[in-house]
Amino acid sequence: MEMKDFIKNLVEQFDEVELEALTPETKFKEFDEFSSLTILSIIAMADDEYGVRLKADDVRQAETVQDLFDTVQSRIQG
Amino acid sequence: MSYNPFSLQGKKVLVTGAGSGIGRAIAVAASKMGASIVMVDISKEGLEQTGALLDHPEYQHQQYVVDLTDSEAIGALVESLDGLDGLVNNAGIPNTRPLQMIREEDFDRVVGLNTKAPVLLTNLLYKKKKLNKGASIVFTSSLAGLYTFTPANGLYSLSKSALTSYAKSCAVEFAARGIRSNCVNPSMVNTHLKDSLSFSEEEYQKDIEKYPLRRYAEPEEVANAVIFLLSDAASYITGHTLLVDGGRSLK
Numbered sequence: 001m002e003m004k005d006f007i008k009n010l011v012e013q014f015d016e017v018e019l020e021a022l023t024p025e026t027k028f029k030e031f032d033e034f035s036s037l038t039i040l041s042i043i044a045m046a047d048d049e050y051g052v053r054l055k056a057d058d059v060r061q062a063e064t065v066q067d068l069f070d071t072v073q074s075r076i077q078g
Numbered sequence: 079m080s081y082n083p084f085s086l087q088g089k090k091v092l093v094t095g096a097g098s099g100i101g102r103a104i105a106v107a108a109s110k111m112g113a114s115i116v117m118v119d120i121s122k123e124g125l126e127q128t129g130a131l132l133d134h135p136e137y138q139h140q141q142y143v144v145d146l147t148d149s150e151a152i153g154a155l156v157e158s159l160d161g162l163d164g165l166v167n168n169a170g171i172p173n174t175r176p177l178q179m180i181r182e183e184d185f186d187r188v189v190g191l192n193t194k195a196p197v198l199l200t201n202l203l204y205k206k207k208k209l210n211k212g213a214s215i216v217f218t219s220s221l222a223g224l225y226t227f228t229p230a231n232g233l234y235s236l237s238k239s240a241l242t243s244y245a246k247s248c249a250v251e252f253a254a255r256g257i258r259s260n261c262v263n264p265s266m267v268n269t270h271l272k273d274s275l276s277f278s279e280e281e282y283q284k285d286i287e288k289y290p291l292r293r294y295a296e297p298e299e300v301a302n303a304v305i306f307l308l309s310d311a312a313s314y315i316t317g318h319t320l321l322v323d324g325g326r327s328l329k
């Protein structure tokens with residue numbers, strides 16, 4: 001799992017956010033458009049792209065892109 | 079016995095999704111009202127737990143472990159049944175994908191259980207004359223797709239609004255044998271299904287404010303509405319959509 005691809009997948013779940021605006025340090029929940037619908041989109045993306053079933057709380061608990069990346073990576077089946 | 083038009087004494091009632099939540103509450107309540115119950119669910123464990131809760135064990139309530147998305151299994155189930163006075167199509171699953179994230183497999187899974195399965199089961203039971211004259215069919219539909227359209231609930235809403243319309247078609251066609259068909263449309267009910275919806279505690283609290291009664295339903299409260307529709311107290315009610323929503327649709 002590559003951070004570069006993860007960021008590409010993540011940015012697709014936003015309408016107004018540009019690719020360049022997302023780095024591992026970005027606090028993605030601080031974007032204005034972030035909503036409960038974004039959480040559900042991210043959950044679906046993690047399932048589709050990585051076969052990982054996140055819970056809404058996993059997304060809520062992640063502060064930065066890196067946190068979310070780490071959560072997904074730790075759950076990828078060997 | 080004293081006058082009680084809500085009694086299900088002597089009736090045989092099939093309940094799908096009887097292994098948990100609303101289906102379990104329906105099976106329990108119907109047994110208390112005197113019915114013998116045919117419980118259907120994919121979960122053997124769930125069925126056993128429900129079985130242990132039923133009243134009147136002397137009626138020899140039956141349990142069938144069936145995956146209702148398997149049409150051959152539905153066929154085999156129908157073959158082994160007879161003489162039903164009530165049919166409660168209740169099994170169903172949620173889905174919380176935003177529309178743009180819905181895959182074909184999601185569509186097939188959700189519509190397969192929530193819509194296709196009750197249609198196939200009901201049609202086949204009718205065709206094979208396994209429903210007695212004057213039987214009552216009840217569908218557990220939902221307020222979603224009828225009054226409430228919330229984000230990331232589109233696939234579920236679609237599956238349930240199709241079911242609501244099918245219940246009315248049954249009312250029209252199956253009246254030929256005096257069979258009634260209705261649905262109950264609950265809003266949020268305290269079950270596994272509700273707990274799986276990934277709301278935060280804060281979001282649940284905000285949602286509950288949209289309910290005049292200021293709480294979600296308990297499964298038993300939906301079950302009682304189903305009991306009414308199954309019973310002779312509802313003998314002139316068919317094609318109806320009974321909201322069990324604590325007033326949610328008014329807000």
Ligand SMILES: NC(=O)c1ccc[n+]([C@@H]2O[C@H](COP(=O)([O-])OP(=O)(O)OC[C@H]3O[C@@H](n4cnc5c(N)ncnc54)[C@H](O)[C@@H]3O)[C@@H](O)[C@H]2O)c1
Binds near residue numbers: 096144145146172272
């Ligand atoms: N809980 C709510 O807020 C709510 C609101 C409105 C409508 N509903 C509807 O009520 C019905 C019952 O839901 P619940 O809340 O009791 O959920 P639940 O998850 O507690 O129970 C659903 C039952 O269906 C069974 N099931 C799942 N897949 C199956 C399959 N392929 N074949 C056979 N059985 C299967 C499960 O094993 C489970 O026992 C559903 O149709 C649901 O859509 C629920």
